[in-house]
Amino acid sequence: MLPLPAAFYFPWEINIDLVKDGASVRTFGRLTSYVPEESKAVLSCQQSSAQCHVSVQTSLVEPFQPILGAQYFVLGEIEKTDGLGGVTLHARALTCVDGVDLALMQQAIVEQRRFFEEREKLMNVQAPRCESPHT
């Protein structure tokens, strides 16, 4: 009944194979386009001189006040469509968070990941036959 937990991912991690099909994710980006008729939005993010885009399906979160150029936080499921290398995020929650400190957010996500990685290493050391919970 309850949905699966949505882990934090960076926008540039969504489009590559790091994320499984159907996984619940959280991510963020700048709203660069919104087509209300098709319920499609695009969140963009700058990563070391390359722009990356995430397509978002917004049917579940409409109506919402789109502010083009503002930072948004989105939570939803990934759908990997064949062909055009398209990955769509079906948003369950979309919030404007303009003014967010991106550098600090990145630091926080990395810190949380590092903590869980350390913990997993410790668990694997103590019980090497156990399966990793993140597989």
Add this chain to the structure above:
Amino acid sequence: MALNDPGGADADAEEPPSMLWGLDPVFSAYSRLYITDILQMKESRQVPGVYFYKNHPFFQVDVLGTVVYKREREDFYCYGVDDSTGVINCLCWKDEKWRDQGEPTKCTSSTLRRDPSGSSRGFNIEDELKRLKEAERQSTELEIGDLLRIRGTVKTSRDAREIKATCFYKVSDPVMAVQISHMLEMPRLYRKCYDEPFQMPSDDLGGTEAGGSSHFHYLLSRSVLTLKEFLLEKEVARFRPYDVEFLLHPLIQTSSAEQESDQHRTSLATQIRKLLKETLSVLQDEGQIFRKMRTQDEVYNVTEQDKDLHTAIKDILREDTKREKYAEKGCHVLHILSSMRQRYSQNLSREVLEVALTFLECKSDIISTTEAHYIVL
């Protein structure tokens, strides 16, 4: 699920006994745990309703997360909260006072009726109270995507863990500052508190020796204080140990009344002698008392009351500052010490001299030119 339990990697680890749970500070706090840990922690075999993460007992938690599921009934909300590590159901009972509220919109408009000049028409307490209640109520009504903070007890019902909220409210987080600081704080909390094993103090309390020494230290500090006060009050310049022994009697007597019976094995006299010896030793180390001559006769001089000592110090300073070497800067403590040892007493310690110098300075008989140099006025 038990295989991947991070909280109890050592499956055979015994739970600490329930009597000691209150000694763990996290037990009484609404502990901030990751939802994944709340879902996986093992229930106690001793007391149902208490759960263990790495041998720390928990039953109250504080979570911050996004609402991803909502179910509303007449009496309660059931919010599914996702903090990116797990999702848990939270049972949030509605406050009864909101049920008799009536139309919420009416309250807000009535309080906006103010004078055109801008000043309110007095302070209408009923309206303000209604506004407060309405604000409270609105802070508990959330939609999917809102940020929720919950404090409550952990319950297991029908094989599912849930949190029964004692306090819950919508968090306004327009720039994600709250979530970011929460994400940064949690690993620190874990490393500092939850992942540290719960030190059971029963090891410290065990053995009269360990318990005895802390009690003895307490007695010692009290006896040192008592003696100091006595010497000051009576302006004692010199004394022998048996002169002041009587001061320690009330301390030992009250303590033996409270202590275990094995303390009675050592006689009262021995205890007093031991305490007196330690007290005098402490006072000597501090420089408050000293033995001018190491003879069989155990006589102690009180530094601040010994007039001869003070005169000797002042004489040295007066004489030496006439010499060109010391005229401007004054005499260094070590120089004074060596002179005093020649002139006054071979056994003089630096601590005693410093106590005496400080005393003389407070009396304005001498002045320190630097931290370690003194001249006479």
